[in-house]
Amino acid sequence: MEPTAGLMALDAALEKMLASLSPLTDAETLPLSQCFGRILARDISSPIDVPGFDNSAMDGYAVRLADLTPEKPLPVAGKAFAGQPFSGEWPAGSVIRIMTGAPVPAGCEAVVMQEEAQIVDDGVLIRATVRAGQNIRLRGEDIAKNAVVFKAGQKMSVAQVPVLASLGVAEVEVVRRLRVAVFSTGDELRLPGEPLDEGQIYDTNRLAVQLMLEQLGCEVINLGIIRDDPAALRQAFIEADRQADVVISSGGVSVGEADYTKTLLEELGEISFWKLAIKPGKPFAFGRLPNSWFCGLPGNPVSAALTFYQLVQPLLLKLSGAQPVAPLRMKVRAAGRFKKSPGRLDFQRGVLRNGEDGQPEVVTTGHQGSHIFSSFSQGNCFVVLERERGNVEPGEWVTVECFNHLFGG
Template sequence: MGFDTAALLPLSDALASMLERLDCSCDAESVALPQALGRILADDILSPLSVPPFDNAAMDGYAVRLTDLAAGTPLKVAGKAFAGQPYQGEWPAGHCIRIMTGAPVPLGTEAVVMQEETTAEGDKVLFLSQPVVGQNVRRRGEDIREGASVLGAGTRLSPRELPLLASLGIATLRVRRPLKVAIFSTGDELKPVGAPLAHGDIYDSNRYGVRAMLARMGVDCLDLGIIPDDPAALRAAFLKADSEADALITTGGVSVGEADFTKQLLEELGEIGFWKLAIKPGKPFAFGRLPHTWFFGLPGNPVSAMVTFDQLVQPALARLAGQRWTPPLRIEAIASEPLKKSPGRLDFQRGILSQGPDGLTVRSTGSQDSGVFSSLAKANCYIVLEQARGKVATGETVTVEPFGSLLS
């Protein structure tokens, strides 16, 4: 039987609807630079100094004035300049100065000639090429000028940014406190990993994926465990999350035909934003609000839970955490095999992207059922098939989204 897609919300509309309503929930605090890895900047960073702070040599070689080279005769060496040990003496006409990479260039330097373009003649140096003004000289502020914007508020600090901040002498930073997210799984059939399974039981796997992705995002996780399909237990979990967390993520209990306690509680305690999406996997995804906490209800099927977290919850939590979020990279590839698809929903099939002799190709990881988690574990990308698209033939061009940091 087909789905009534008229009642389903497109992914782009769902994401836009969430992001319009969400704002940063995290106050700012100060941390020392070594503790700032993975934290989100609360303020723009303006450079307190120029980088480099002085004109310096980009090569090992000789600092010269072009007029001294005009005659094409060898020059005597007046002295040496090292990084941290600038040349301090006078610079007589007809002389050059031996200089090392990073050393401040002496006043009057017009170029640095790399040592490979020179040859020694006794106590003099012969220059084998005629430099131009500024050659091999890094000028003050060439990289960053004092007062320039270096990093914007909302930047998550990675190993690429910390050395930059250290080079500016910035010892402490104002960052956002970590977002706090409560999670729990629902379902009487769920059992903890390691417990014996009775007939009809399954292990609770979704929380492991959700916790891992939250850890990648630098989020503090309040794990409330497995909550049975019991209104009182669910209410207690909802209220605990609402009193202690910025957001609540549940898995299961939002599909049509299941006990609708989750939906009833959300309507009673807060409000429902939307409930069903025109995507596959992940149609039963819920967004709403409790009195103090935002709510994200993931499907119970494990692939659906991971895909909806990656595509919807990740940008939403980034907004709540004060992080600037960049949409994922999407590229084109050639399908190396037929792909099954029916029009009606945007489909995130799991694929393996490869570089072939004729360009990028992609193939399916096998069964695309939302309960087959191995399809995601084997993959390195999504094959993103448009809502109106049908089956794909070998050789057709498809859109591919390589896995980002949450799934890689």
């Protein structure tokens, strides 16, 4: 069993973080076409009824129930189309040919679909049983005038924006984008394309964090790689705090690392350095700088991505005013063995798939080292293994959390 003294549970860390935050109140008004992916700053009420008039749900015939007599054809007195309603006089004992979406004529009690009507020499013969109100969409049936359509905190997606367009809404008040400054620390880091000397590695964490921030709709301030130098680090933190709502660094939060991050942060703000009871991702820092919030991610690539996903993502969503969404988790059978030592909540990467019996099952992506970032591209879910759990054998039940859009889910 791993030593667990002094380790903070993930739920406790997340609760402590979120309790200290208040959502942004700054808002801006944008044209509807520019609101995709943005968070509503205010409730939106419908200015109109939807539909705005009683209309036909089918191509067919508008009828009055009193006119219907078995085996008696009814003449067609006119036609009604979407955008071209029937406006003439509707004689008794007749029907109106009507198309889907067309306003029903005054006095119409039902619409008979054309498949239930037979065209004969003298008009139309209705053979089916007709119920009052059938195939008629009533005014305000979808959305009533003045009803709240979307609440503040709703993210505008393909499911929401067209609804607002159908209401005639041209502008929307949304929360301004979060400004997030991000940088990596370490003399060993190099940019992709540069040659590597002995002991050097490419900086992948900052790119991964930037991409996830962009997926979350943040405005990213990329400050690059900061060398392990007190003056350079101090200037980077001061500049990041001046520009951003949130500052995220990668590296320099592990106990015993040869850097100056911890000393500088404690001098500049109020920062807590936590050892989390999760794997990967034990070292994490959170706190307040003079003008911004700070999150310090571990240096290992998988640890950085995991702590961003499980801790920073909900932090950013709360700051942006988004409605909270609990991660979707479910129990499935393990189709292979998962190696684990008791002591920390383990987020292994797995592949959720359909088994031969048609039921969902999960297998590992392979080696789970905190440097194996390819496990995210190979997998589609986290296999969430409880803190005190040991090895998992095939056939046992495990909890999986499907990747969301940050990892292409």
